[in-house]
Amino acid sequence: MSTHLEVKNLYKIFGPSPLKALKMSQEGKTKEEILKETGNTVGVKDASFAVEKGETFVVMGLSGSGKSTLIRNLNRLQDPTSGTVEFDGKNIVEMSEEELRYVRRKHMSMVFQNFGLFPHRSVVDNVSYGLEIQGVPYQERRERAYESLKLVGLKGYEESKPSELSGGMQQRVGLARALVLDPDILLMDEAFSALDPLIKRQMQDELLDLQEKVQKTIVFITHDLDEALKLGDRIAVMYEGEIVQIGTPEQILTEPANDYVRNFVENVDRSKVLPAENIMTKPLAVVESKEGPKAAIRKMERERISSIFVVDNKRRLQGVVDIADVKKLADEGNKSVKSVMKTDFHTTSPDTLIVDLLPMASEAKYPIAVVNDDNKLLGVIVRVSVISGISRKGGNNDD
Amino acid sequence: MTDFIPQLPLGDWFEVLVDLADRIFGWLFNGVNVFLRNFIGGIDDLLTGIPAIILIPILAILIGLIVKSQLTKRRDNGPEDKRPLIIGGIVAAGVFAFFFIILLVGLWETEIGIIIFFTILAWLAAGRITLTVLTALGLLLIYSMGLWESAIATIALVLVSSLMALIIGIPVGILAAKKASFGDNIVRPVLDFMQTMPAFVYLIPAIILFQRGNVAGSIATIIFAMPPVVRLTNLGIRQVPGDVMEAAKSLGSTGKQLLLKIQLPIALPTILAGINQTIMLALSMVVIASMIGAGGLGYDVRSALSRVDIAYGFEAGVAVVILAMIIDRMTQALGDKAPGQ
Incomplete structure (x- = not known):
């Protein structure tokens, strides 16, 4: 992994005297003070972050938080007031018009909230526009556009007009138009926000699938926390023009940097974000397979449980035994629990999302065993914690 | 009128300005004059005096092309289908022969040719039969009124x-x-x-x-x-x-x-x-x-x-x-x- 896009101390100020406002902002004056004194609006304040190659970096914030301004500064649809945007070590802010055009044509494409399709052009002509203005011959650009449309699942709609397509399909055209240039970086400005919820979820899934195939560096803007958590490798939370926290989805949820982020993440459905290991407990009692029924009974009685997992000497999971079966064994004087060991329980890996455990939890007789790739028992999840893991609002750390 | 507000001779000033423009840029206005006069006169001459030997082929070709494109649209058999082209060609030749015979027997009038030309233009612009017919009738009415x-x-x-x-x-x-x-x-x-x-x-x-x-x-x-x-x-x-x-x-x-x-x-x-x-x-x-x-x-x-x-x-x-x-x-x-x- 290497840094692909790096933003350093980026400011964007709108108004009559941006430089004056910039100085005030750097001196620590608040947005309101600056607006009152100079009539300038601070759009983005001192934003710094680095995006790795192949990473999906989500910038999340409510409307007015400056996230759309920020993304427009990356490809200079708006010019930053101060700061640098480095793409592969080259400062985009200082590029000439011509160099900037080159970056836009070859390296950085953008997808828009309201699609921004060209209404007078057919779908294929929309997609091939970026190639057309670079002088790519007709036949080649059509072929590439067809390919790109196939990639986003719009085969057969090439000759339609954008107005004949549904919102979701229109955004696929927008995506195909960006992808056809084979850019290194995709800028997606609230790309799915204008779509209805079902289509939105579908597009998110498809973007994840697509990302597996094409491995682009994506900067994704959204106001939707669920979307941010679902898509982002890392998330930057913006508030009032400032980035208040950058972290992985888990970090944002479990270690919110301040009250704003905490409030924001409070109502999130954690089960869709947090993996199984967050709700598993250390197995209270485990019987090694060579131990006898008496040891098993003693451990179950001590922990007041009715079943117990059996592992081998390397803690690899072998099975599970019931207290009733083991008691019978003990009465018969049998030395090994192996004969009554059952295997009809569920196992899961520690990074399975909690929400995906729900079906197995609802029908499980035994707790769910969490095992690693070597089948080593890491922990157990009892049914009640799956249910509460879904309904609970606070995470493990802020109970 | 009060004496406080002086009377501005705005109109006089403008007149001076126009005179001045005439004197300084007279050559320019002359050039524009010649250009426009010839342009307008040329179009007028073209529409009143275009020789039949030029107008007739133009009409024949335009009609042939319309027939061809209509047939292509109706049949929708793709570009391989040569029939529309052939039929269009035959129609064009027929139109040409018809007008040419009229010309030979001395019944050809440039005005009629121009009316047909405008009628074709109306069809090309709108593709609607009503407008085309009304264009023909309207122009004929103007002709018959002697205007x-x-x-x-x-x-x-x-x-x-x-x-x-x-x-x-x-x-x-x-x-x-x-x-x-x-x-x-x-x-x-x-x-x-x-x-x-x-x-x-x-x-x-x-x-x-x-x-x-x-x-x-x-x-x-x-x-x-x-x-x-x-x-x-x-x-x-x-x-x-x-x-x-x-x-x-x-x-x-x-x-x-x-x-x-x-x-x-x-x-x-x-x-x-x-x-x-x-x-x-x-x-x-x-x-x-x-x-x-x-x-x-x-x-x-x-x-x-x-x-x-x-x-x-x-x-x-x-x-x-x-x-x-x-x-x-x-x-x-x-x-x-x-x-x-």
């Missing part, structure tokens, strides 16, 4: 004046849209001035600078007819949605590509509405321009007025209405067919 030559003179005047107004107006509109300060602070007030100044007032400096006649009429018409196309070009370009512009820029368009491939095509329906308005204003102005010696139907209207000849005036008026309807419907149909809606 054909006047109508052609009017068409030539309108055509040249509108063309000039568009050649100047569209670029000005584009510039006004691209440079908001220029558009709002300079173009808009000038257009307001041009549109609200009574049309007759234009006639006076036009006479001084270009003498009485078609050219002076054309100049007044150009000024009077230009505002709509400037305004609507400006409006059309400004109305291109912001996200469409951003998308085009984000893909790496140059300014020229942005204008030619995105802004103008999307603005085209609005611009065409402006062109339609400009042509209609030009038509209404050439009637007024007859007061300074412009020919055509306006002249007929004016002489009917001076003779209080009801019949003559009505006929000339109807001829103007017919031309207006035909031109309006044709240009509107072009606008409806434009992409970018």
Whole structure:
């Protein structure tokens, strides 16, 4: 992994005297003070972050938080007031018009909230526009556009007009138009926000699938926390023009940097974000397979449980035994629990999302065993914690 | 009148300005004069005196092409199907032979050829059978009223004046849209001035600078007819949605590509509405321009007025209405067919 896009101390100020406002902002004056004194609006304040190659970096914030301004500064649809945007070590802010055009044509494409399709052009002509203005011959650009449309699942709609397509399909055209240039970086400005919820979820899934195939560096803007958590490798939370926290989805949820982020993440459905290991407990009692029924009974009685997992000497999971079966064994004087060991329980890996455990939890007789790739028992999840893991609002750390 | 406010001789100043312009730029006005006179005269000559040997093949080919494209559309068998081409060719040859026989027996009239030509144009513009038939009937009516030559003179005047107004107006509109300060602070007030100044007032400096006649009429018409196309070009370009512009820029368009491939095509329906308005204003102005010696139907209207000849005036008026309807419907149909809606 290497840094692909790096933003350093980026400011964007709108108004009559941006430089004056910039100085005030750097001196620590608040947005309101600056607006009152100079009539300038601070759009983005001192934003710094680095995006790795192949990473999906989500910038999340409510409307007015400056996230759309920020993304427009990356490809200079708006010019930053101060700061640098480095793409592969080259400062985009200082590029000439011509160099900037080159970056836009070859390296950085953008997808828009309201699609921004060209209404007078057919779908294929929309997609091939970026190639057309670079002088790519007709036949080649059509072929590439067809390919790109196939990639986003719009085969057969090439000759339609954008107005004949549904919102979701229109955004696929927008995506195909960006992808056809084979850019290194995709800028997606609230790309799915204008779509209805079902289509939105579908597009998110498809973007994840697509990302597996094409491995682009994506900067994704959204106001939707669920979307941010679902898509982002890392998330930057913006508030009032400032980035208040950058972290992985888990970090944002479990270690919110301040009250704003905490409030924001409070109502999130954690089960869709947090993996199984967050709700598993250390197995209270485990019987090694060579131990006898008496040891098993003693451990179950001590922990007041009715079943117990059996592992081998390397803690690899072998099975599970019931207290009733083991008691019978003990009465018969049998030395090994192996004969009554059952295997009809569920196992899961520690990074399975909690929400995906729900079906197995609802029908499980035994707790769910969490095992690693070597089948080593890491922990157990009892049914009640799956249910509460879904309904609970606070995470493990802020109970 | 109080003595506090001095009387400004604004009109005198303007007169001095016009005189000065005439003296300094006389050569320029002369050049414009010659150019426009020849242009208008050329179109007029073309429409009245085009030799049958040129007009007949043009008509035959146009009719053949229409037949071919209609057949292709109906049959929809793709480009491999050669039948439409063959049938179109046969029709063209037939039309040619028919007209040629008429020419040989001495029944050919250029006027009839021109009426057929305009009828074909109406079909090409709108593709609607009603408009095509009404165009033919309307023109025939003008012909039968004995106003054909006047109508052609009017068409030539309108055509040249509108063309000039568009050649100047569209670029000005584009510039006004691209440079908001220029558009709002300079173009808009000038257009307001041009549109609200009574049309007759234009006639006076036009006479001084270009003498009485078609050219002076054309100049007044150009000024009077230009505002709509400037305004609507400006409006059309400004109305291109912001996200469409951003998308085009984000893909790496140059300014020229942005204008030619995105802004103008999307603005085209609005611009065409402006062109339609400009042509209609030009038509209404050439009637007024007859007061300074412009020919055509306006002249007929004016002489009917001076003779209080009801019949003559009505006929000339109807001829103007017919031309207006035909031109309006044709240009509107072009606008409806434009992409970018």
